[in-house]
Amino acid sequence: MIGRRTLIFYAWLVLLCPAFALEATWTPNEADSVDQGGDGGPLPVSLAQRKQLLELESAIVQSQDPQATLSHVAQQNGMSPQDLAGMLNRNRKELEETGQLEQMQTELDAAIMQGQGAGGGRSMSATLPRRIIGLVSSILVAIMKTAAVQISKKPKQSTILACLLFATVLVSYNAPRNGIVVFPPFSSGHTTIVQPPNDYLQNYFVSKWTSANGWENSLPAQSKVAAKKKGSKSKKQPLFGVGMTSSLEIDTANAEEDVTVESTRNEDGYSLVASAYKLIPASDSDDEDDLEQEYMEESVKSIFLERKFSEFIPGSSQPLKFRSFLVAAEGSDEDDDVVEGALMVMKMLGDFGRYGIEPMCFSYELEEEEDDDPMIHCVAYHTLKGGHFDGEVKFALEQTEEGIVVSVTLAIPQGGRAPPERLAKAMVSSMTESIVESSRIRTKQTLSRRSQSQLYRARASGSATLKRHLRYEQEKSQEEMAKDRKRKWKRNNPDAGRYRPTGCRGPSGSGPVHGF
Numbered sequence: 001m002i003g004r005r006t007l008i009f010y011a012w013l014v015l016l017c018p019a020f021a022l023e024a025t026w027t028p029n030e031a032d033s034v035d036q037g038g039d040g041g042p043l044p045v046s047l048a049q050r051k052q053l054l055e056l057e058s059a060i061v062q063s064q065d066p067q068a069t070l071s072h073v074a075q076q077n078g079m080s081p082q083d084l085a086g087m088l089n090r091n092r093k094e095l096e097e098t099g100q101l102e103q104m105q106t107e108l109d110a111a112i113m114q115g116q117g118a119g120g121g122r123s124m125s126a127t128l129p130r131r132i133i134g135l136v137s138s139i140l141v142a143i144m145k146t147a148a149v150q151i152s153k154k155p156k157q158s159t160i161l162a163c164l165l166f167a168t169v170l171v172s173y174n175a176p177r178n179g180i181v182v183f184p185p186f187s188s189g190h191t192t193i194v195q196p197p198n199d200y201l202q203n204y205f206v207s208k209w210t211s212a213n214g215w216e217n218s219l220p221a222q223s224k225v226a227a228k229k230k231g232s233k234s235k236k237q238p239l240f241g242v243g244m245t246s247s248l249e250i251d252t253a254n255a256e257e258d259v260t261v262e263s264t265r266n267e268d269g270y271s272l273v274a275s276a277y278k279l280i281p282a283s284d285s286d287d288e289d290d291l292e293q294e295y296m297e298e299s300v301k302s303i304f305l306e307r308k309f310s311e312f313i314p315g316s317s318q319p320l321k322f323r324s325f326l327v328a329a330e331g332s333d334e335d336d337d338v339v340e341g342a343l344m345v346m347k348m349l350g351d352f353g354r355y356g357i358e359p360m361c362f363s364y365e366l367e368e369e370e371d372d373d374p375m376i377h378c379v380a381y382h383t384l385k386g387g388h389f390d391g392e393v394k395f396a397l398e399q400t401e402e403g404i405v406v407s408v409t410l411a412i413p414q415g416g417r418a419p420p421e422r423l424a425k426a427m428v429s430s431m432t433e434s435i436v437e438s439s440r441i442r443t444k445q446t447l448s449r450r451s452q453s454q455l456y457r458a459r460a461s462g463s464a465t466l467k468r469h470l471r472y473e474q475e476k477s478q479e480e481m482a483k484d485r486k487r488k489w490k491r492n493n494p495d496a497g498r499y500r501p502t503g504c505r506g507p508s509g510s511g512p513v514h515g516f
Contacts (some may be wrong), residue, residue: 060088206327282401311438322345325342346358394410395407
């Protein structure tokens with residue numbers, strides 16, 4: 001058994017050993033001195049102390065007199081300026097070899113910029129905006145330094161990445177503003193990558209008018225072409241130019257409820273004629289159907305007057321937009337105050353299969369509506385320079401015995417640029433479907449408003465009748481109650497019949513002695 005004294009001795013020895021260890025001293029090696037050709041001796045192992053040395057180096061470099069600052073700091077720490085400079089350089093070199101220099105330098109720069117942004121006041125540095133600014137600044141500095149390192153290491157990949165980043169920023173900026181315009185010589189006409197907004201279309205159209213003091217027609221020179229129909233006795237020769245579709249007749253006798261699309265090439269002086277027509281059937285002889293037919297006619301006419309030709313383009317066809325504009329004609333010699341134009345935007349019409357913008361100008365408008373003759377309404381626009389084809393677009397409606405026939409025709413004269421035939425058919429059929437669908441929707445809206453108005457009037461009329469009846473019953477019951485009270489009063493009051501209009505009342509049983 002170990003004695004008590006032995007245990008006390010071992011405990012005293014364990015407690016005494018650390019005390020002797022703390023009294024050990026460290027003597028620097030004279031060979032490590034810079035004067036003796038050394039590197040300044042060992043550096044501290046702690047990363048916090050390494051970071052403090054890096055901060056000290058940065059403060060000395062950024063001072064107004066780095067040499068004087070270095071001497072002052074070395075004197076305060078009991079070192080020579082050469083020893084201090086060697087220590088700082090060695091610290092930077094070792095951090096760079098271990099890969100910790102970039103991270104420490106980034107943190108140090110961020111702290112310096114945050115201190116500069118905060119100014120001299122402690123309360124100002126604690127505000128949220130300054131903290132946010134300091135954070136954003138530090139992030140930007142870190143990104144710039146990282147990018148600089150990557151560019152120095154991989155210049156080719158960095159250049160490609162920078163180009164892609166610039167293209168992304170450019171696309172995100174221009175897409176909601178102009179649809180990313182493709183400029184010549186990469187595009188033969190006005191082309192955008194995505195669908196352009198309405199504000200850009202209007203600004204482009206107005207600037208096209210003001211920059212050139214008017215619009216320039218893109219149709220070929222006017223020419224007369226002899227008719228080629230066999231057996232025709234007519235000697236009339238159509239004139240090709242603005243308004244050429246006024247003499248172009250489209251046979252719509254076989255119009256049906258489904259849209260019919262037709263196209264011809266190189267006939268009667270036209271290189272391409274694409275047309276589409278659809279029948280809106282007439283209603284039966286009922287009064288309600290006659291009213292619906294009347295509303296349908298009004299809807300179609302309002303669409304032509306408002307130029308709403310592309311409100312409901314079918315989803316299966318190419319996206320298309322048609323907008324009409326009025327531009328002040330201040331410099332024109334005409335008597336009108338405004339000039340009407342239009343813009344058509346359609347996918348696949350532009351270059352590279354993208355959105356093509358086709359500027360147009362008003363050609364003519366014909367409207368015939370009499371009691372005996374059927375209703376006819378035509379509106380036409382011809383193309384201007386800067387587009388993708390040269391021709392004229394005609395919108396027409398005609399009232400027949402079967403109903404209303406809506407048609408859209410695209411005519412390209414000889415010598416003019418023509419779109420692909422398939423695209424031309426899609427263009428006219430889409431606008432025809434849109435006009436018919438707009439007419440039906442407007443008719444349904446009118447009928448719905450009419451039924452709601454009738455229902456409201458019926459409810460209002462019934463409510464007024466009920467109120468009048470209740471008022472009459474109330475007044476009648478009040479009159480009956482008044483008569484009943486008067487009858488009871490006469491029966492229960494013995495002096496009820498002795499009242500005299502003169503205001504005199506005498507004792508009961510005998511006449512009045514004197515009035516009062």
